[in-house]
Amino acid sequence: MNARRLAAGAVALLTALPLLATSGSAQARPEPIRGALGYPATRDAPTVTGADRPPVEIAVESLSPVSIKPGDVVTVTGTLTNTTDQDVRGLALLTGVGNRVTSRTALSDDLDGEPGIAKLLTITTSPPLPTTLAAHQATSFTLTIDVTANGLAGGQATVFPLVFRATGTLGRSALTTLDDVATYLPYFPGSVAAPLRVVWIWPLDAPPAAATPADAASVFQSGGRLRSLLNLGALGASPTGAGGRYAPVTWAVEPSLLDSAGQSENTAGQQWLADLQRVTRGQNVIPLPYGDPDAVALVRAGLSGDLANAIALGRANLAAQLPNAQLQSVAWPVDGAVDQPTLDAYAAAGLTAALVSGDQVPPTLDAGSATESAPVTLETRSTSIRGLAIDPIAQRLLAGNGTDARTAQMARQQLLALLAVAVAERPNQTPPRDLVLALPRDADPDPTWLTGLLHDTANLSWLAPVPLSATAGDQPGKRASLRPYPADARTAEIPTGTFTGGADSIAGLRSAVANFRSMFPDDKLTRPIDQTLSRAESVFWRPGFDPAGGRQLVSQAQSELAELQGGVRLAVANQVTLTSKDGKVPVTVDNALSEDVTVTIGLTATDPTRLANIPTATYTVPAGHKQRVLVPAKAQRSGTFKVRLVVATPAGMQLGAVPLTVHSKAYGTITLAITFTALGVLVLALLFRLRRRLRRWRADRGTTRRPVPDVPLTPTSGGAS
Secondary structure: OOHHHHHHOHHHHOOOOOOOOOOOOOOOOOOOOOOOOOOOOOOOOOOOOHHHOOOEEEEEEEEEOOOEOOOOEEEEEEEEEEOOOOOEEEEEEEEEEOOOEOOHHHHHHOOOOOOOOOEEOOOOEEOOOOOEEOOOOEEEEEEEEEOOOOOOOOOOOEEEEEEEEEEEEEOOOOOEEEEEEEEEEEEOOOOOOOOEEEEEEEEEOOOOOOOOOOOOHHHHOOOOHHHHHHHHHHHHHOOOEOOEOOOOOEEEEOHHHHHHHOOOOOHHHHHHHHHHHHHOOOOEEEEOOOOOEOHHHHHHOOOHHHHHHHHHHHHHHHHHHOOOOEEOOEEOOHHHOOOHHHHHHHHHOOOOEEEEEHHHOOOEOOOOOOOOOOEEEEEOOOOEEEEEEEOHHHHHHHHOOOOOOOOHHHHHHHHHHHHHHHHHHOOOOOOOOEEEEEOOOOOOOOHHHHHHHHHHHHHOOOEEEOOHHHHOOOOOOOEOOOOOOOHHHHHHOOOHHHHHOOOOOHHHHHHHHHHHHOOOOOOOOOHHHHHHHHHHOEHHHOOOOOHHHHHHHHHHHHHHHHHHHOOEEEEOOOEEEEOOOEEEEEEEEEEOOOOOEEEEEEEEEOOOOOEOOOOOEEEEEOOOOEEEEEEEEEEOOOEEEEEEEEEEOOOOOEEEEEEEEEEEOOOOHHHHHHHHHHHHHHHHHHHHHHHHHHHHHHHHHHOOOOOOOOOOOOOOOOOOO
16 A cells, blocks of 8 residues: 555545445454553554655545534534645546445445545635745635535435545646545434433542652643543533533542542642532442552452452442442443453452443344444343443544544544444444443543544434443343453553562562551551552553553552551660569550550460460550559579560561560579479388388387297106106
8 A cells, every 4th residue: 555545545544434325345444543541542642754654645624514404514623734845736636436345344344445526516715826836835715515516415324534635746747646545424314213322431549649748740741631521511511601511420439539639738739629510410420449450360360359359449439429429339340351250350359330341242133233232231240230331432533532534633533433323223223222331541632632522422413422421231141151252452551560569569568567556446557558559450550551650559569568567666775674473474565556556465485384375364555655564574583694675566566676684583484393393203202111110110110039948858658757
């Protein structure tokens, strides 16, 4: 494809829509733009310079009305720019229409099509074009198109490609086509029974600021990104003014922004917050999780609890700071890319709906090629939640921020063409269909582009802007399961090691904070650390964006925790003397914090035969006070030995340890036991010897010799005569 056609065709419309709806082209659907946040994201305007630009560049600056009906007269203004170093002679501008576009399929299939004129229109420009256009010079043109007189009236609702062709002679060449470009004209011959209901999702999101006072005014002050988004979104919240009606938006607000905006040093932020509170009165607001964490990456790392905490914290924050808003229980993963475990986590956290990318939502079983209505049922492990599909082609166009065509007006007509074919496919369908338009999270809006779209969606008879809550009763079609989570979205996530890499990782610090929190009656002091860690999990710290910002917040959380831990100190003498086996070690606990603290204190010795391990005792010290406590100690023997005085949280997290030298002058239990045992042995030995002597004495006394009595001799019988 040569340079002229590249500039006039594909380069101008890379993201979604065809340059011209000609029949017969059947190109593959474009891949989403991959940006800093991953899937997809805002991109800059295509760079077309030098030889890539057509010799004469046509730009349509304005077009009114943006949608036509029989009897209308269309006014078009624009410019022709000579991009070469040579004069263009015999300059002429031809205007025509291409083949009607009546379906979304035809619009998508014509992505890489070349501009083609099916019918030339008899139109003159005013003022007349110059016959010669000097090198690097531009000329403006205005033309009018009578819809009926040019045969555009009649037939069904459709979209006309409006084609402009510049011709002339450049140098010694013959008369040639110097540029072709197309824009779009939706056509509706009559009223529409079921206007397409359009839901605008309007994010107020940014890389989370540090909790320390930092000047974040640049995004809140006049001309800043968030100020511009607030001003544009507020158009629909105001009564009809001189500019006419504007579509209401459903706000998606990242809660930590409100903390940054409310800092006393940030007057621009304070005004921004006050204006947000005013314009969201009675409006739909989606509370993003606090810090807008990388939800799928968190769940993948096994930290579903962190996601649930961020959801609860975010909702509580907005309920307090936007008390008059209508908070919606809706999840919105970045760019709508989600996997099943994350849907399960959303449902477990109490959310009842989710915005998901239309790229992941299959068509209804009987849809054919017609544009789908947004509602879809999403099954989870616990229950089903209501899904709303973000239109994928519109998503890509909005990511282009009006740069996917040569002018904001031409980009505006592209999006209107998408909406128009959705209506033209089924102009009388009831109930009406819903279509979700979501700005990228990091949108840096072109006010001209978005103001025009908000005005169009509020005033065109075939469109009906509604808040998100208005779709709650719409029935979802029968669809298959979600398509797989995109591989590119997986690649873009924050790595798991960032969350679970050890004691200094986010998970490690979360555990330390939870242990430390057990010291306090509530989470007042530890909540700021939790908030800092939630901001450290933000999707804005993905590798392709600014991972250093996330690491900075992790370091900040470490410092905040260390500062709190340093608020509880012990004062104790280096040497302690115990005069009895059950002694007391005097310790002063200094609580410099603004909350009462409960700590456990105990003595530990490396040799339990010297000092018994007594269970630690619990003490509560009032806020801002010093308190003297007596820690029990029980010596096992006399002598001098080293011990440690340990202070910990009730949950067991050690806060500090002080080495002590203990002098024991009393007999301990073991010493006394040995002594009494030895004494007992001596006593027993003595008793044994006494017993033996007594028995001997008694034996000697019982065996004394008695005298032998005299016995007379008696003769036996038969003795001598």
